[in-house]
Amino acid sequence: MSDILNQLNESANLALRAKSTQESMKHLAKAFALFSNESTRLENANVRLLNRFNKIKDQLERVENDLRSKVSDLDAASLYLNNILKNISQGILYIDLTGIVTTYTTKAQNILEIDEKKVLFNKYLDNFKDDFFGFSIKNALNFSMFPKTSYITINTKNAQKLIEINTSIVWDSPKNHRGIILLLKDLTDLQKLQIRANRNDRLNQIGQITNSIAHEIKNPLSSIRGFASLLYKDLEHTKPLQDLVSYILDATKSLERVTNNVLEYTREVVIDIESIDISS
Numbered sequence: 001m002s003d004i005l006n007q008l009n010e011s012a013n014l015a016l017r018a019k020s021t022q023e024s025m026k027h028l029a030k031a032f033a034l035f036s037n038e039s040t041r042l043e044n045a046n047v048r049l050l051n052r053f054n055k056i057k058d059q060l061e062r063v064e065n066d067l068r069s070k071v072s073d074l075d076a077a078s079l080y081l082n083n084i085l086k087n088i089s090q091g092i093l094y095i096d097l098t099g100i101v102t103t104y105t106t107k108a109q110n111i112l113e114i115d116e117k118k119v120l121f122n123k124y125l126d127n128f129k130d131d132f133f134g135f136s137i138k139n140a141l142n143f144s145m146f147p148k149t150s151y152i153t154i155n156t157k158n159a160q161k162l163i164e165i166n167t168s169i170v171w172d173s174p175k176n177h178r179g180i181i182l183l184l185k186d187l188t189d190l191q192k193l194q195i196r197a198n199r200n201d202r203l204n205q206i207g208q209i210t211n212s213i214a215h216e217i218k219n220p221l222s223s224i225r226g227f228a229s230l231l232y233k234d235l236e237h238t239k240p241l242q243d244l245v246s247y248i249l250d251a252t253k254s255l256e257r258v259t260n261n262v263l264e265y266t267r268e269v270v271i272d273i274e275s276i277d278i279s280s
Contacts, residue, residue, distance in 0.1 A: 091184035211266040225252040
């Protein structure tokens, strides 16, 4: 650009110092030609620059649209994953290598009954003992030393709970890991059902034994009562002895009522199901 300006300046000076009009016109024509050529060059350069600008602008718009689309997809994926985490029956607790709890689901909060604001994005040791979950979290993070499954009993504000903990490592690469994830499952209700089932089994066994004993009592009891009835008739003329036999008969009747009640109680109930049309 500076060369062209120098040439234009030189042509203008030559035109001013020319001795004749013809020579002056010659230098001015040269200056005009230089100016015209430079204007054309600048105009072409401006067109190329504008085209390049528009091209870059289009590329930026495409990149921006792609970025928006990816952000939208990421938000949708995050929402989807969060919904999955919220609906998983187990509580999830994730601790990174620095000991920060970065995931603490609502289910985990319900099981442990510790507020999310106290736990999430805070140091694990600020709210729990190192071996709260039955093993050392420090050893798990530093040396990958932990049981795959462990069980603990905790006392919360509302009840005592039995919790199953399944622990696994979140790997960043085959040799490096990013932290550990704990899956918490409340077994309290299951434990109660198990205790109730065991109690029902024992009651069932007791019922079977009682039923067997009742049968064993009832069979000879019928014979005793039959013989006592005959003896009562034979002692018709011996009142004192007959009264004693009547006591035996009354006792056998009482025992018979008891055994019949036991047998009735322990008898298996068969339900006869019948369909009834209630619309008619």
